[in-house]
Amino acid sequence: MEELYLQWPDRTRLQINSWDKVRVEVKPRSIVFCGMGGSGVIGDYVYMLSYTVKDYPPVIVVKDYLLPEFINSNDLVFIVSYSGNTLETLSCFYKALAKTRNIVVIASNGRLIEEAEDKGIPYKTIPLNLMPRTALPDMLYAVLGVLDSSGLSLVSLEDAVKALEFLASNTKQAVEEAKIIAEHLYDRIPVVVTTSRFYGLGFRAKNEFNENSKVPVKVEILPEWGHNDIVGWEYNGRYPWSILTIHGVNDSVSELLMEFTENYYKQIGLPVKPLILSGNNMLEKLLYGSLVVGLASVYLARMYKRNPAETKSIVQYKNMLHKISHELIKPR
Numbered sequence: 001m002e003e004l005y006l007q008w009p010d011r012t013r014l015q016i017n018s019w020d021k022v023r024v025e026v027k028p029r030s031i032v033f034c035g036m037g038g039s040g041v042i043g044d045y046v047y048m049l050s051y052t053v054k055d056y057p058p059v060i061v062v063k064d065y066l067l068p069e070f071i072n073s074n075d076l077v078f079i080v081s082y083s084g085n086t087l088e089t090l091s092c093f094y095k096a097l098a099k100t101r102n103i104v105v106i107a108s109n110g111r112l113i114e115e116a117e118d119k120g121i122p123y124k125t126i127p128l129n130l131m132p133r134t135a136l137p138d139m140l141y142a143v144l145g146v147l148d149s150s151g152l153s154l155v156s157l158e159d160a161v162k163a164l165e166f167l168a169s170n171t172k173q174a175v176e177e178a179k180i181i182a183e184h185l186y187d188r189i190p191v192v193v194t195t196s197r198f199y200g201l202g203f204r205a206k207n208e209f210n211e212n213s214k215v216p217v218k219v220e221i222l223p224e225w226g227h228n229d230i231v232g233w234e235y236n237g238r239y240p241w242s243i244l245t246i247h248g249v250n251d252s253v254s255e256l257l258m259e260f261t262e263n264y265y266k267q268i269g270l271p272v273k274p275l276i277l278s279g280n281n282m283l284e285k286l287l288y289g290s291l292v293v294g295l296a297s298v299y300l301a302r303m304y305k306r307n308p309a310e311t312k313s314i315v316q317y318k319n320m321l322h323k324i325s326h327e328l329i330k331p332r
């Protein structure tokens with residue numbers, strides 16, 4: 001499993017080769033991302049990348065089987081599912097088809113690819129035999145390539161290549177950092193704290209520790225944390241929590257917010273480990289941070305002697321969903 005993360009810089013080059021394979025002719029009112037779990041996170045990452053881009057269409061993240069009602073032919077919809085068979089995502093695909101032809105499918109295989117071929121919807125494929133959560137850069141780059149080639153660029157091809165080079169030259173550092181984080185979180189309940197600009201990475205970290213290490217995790221986002229969560233800790237410092245703070249933004253306000261928060265946790269007696277994201281831009285920081293938390297979750301699984309690859313309860317959930325698929329999926 002560790003290998004599937006360490007391959008990121010090399011493997012993602014495949015998406016560089018097909019960067020402009022899919023191009024859409026639309027100036028969308030909004031860009032909508034539908035997907036669940038490891039595939040749903042792609043929408044969060046695009047949202048974070050778009051946040052500081054002037055005049056960029058609003059990015060809407062849908063982790064649901066229902067599409068927002070406002071969507072029509074003025075919008076562009078990405079349907080992202082590694083397996084191509086996730087029922088909530090398929091449901092969104094059929095609902096989107098009823099409203100617009102501006103759809104792009106990202107998947108490795110499955111019913112989504114069959115349907116995209118059948119209905120003439122553009123699609124990009126991701127290599128087979130990866131676990132969805134480990135295919136984060138593959139799926140992200142597939143999307144960034146479509147956006148860049150369609151006049152909706154968030155990351156140029158040149159910067160995408162540079163980010164992979166950056167990741168390759170910082171992999172050793174990521175491994176060391178990940179080992180320290182795994183030690184820090186061992187035998188405790190992780191709490192991941194970050195700022196709203198990096199909310200998606202905070203949730204990605206949670207998902208990685210959930211799925212690979214099999215631990216429950218709490219996520220807290222600043223500055224909202226200071227308006228509610230902070231109170232929840234007044235009587236709860238005695239539980240075995242362990243705090244991981246993720247620093248990505250270099251502005252003074254965000255550093256002061258983080259400093260206040262770290263001191264708050266230390267004062268109630270909880271251990272705090274900061275992860276300072278390396279990288280020259282948002283994409284590099286997101287890739288670096290994702291690699292560190294992914295590896296840390298695998299090392300933590302090892303410490304607990306758990307198999308990081310196995311996700312029995314997701315299978316159990318998906319089996320239940322299949323039983324009600326006639327309710328969920330209504331092909332056109």
Ligand code: F6R
Binds near residue numbers: 038083085089211311
């Ligand atoms: C498994 C994982 C899950 C899946 C999710 C949706 O590695 O990360 O969170 O991503 O169950 O499945 P896909 O990605 O196939 O649509």
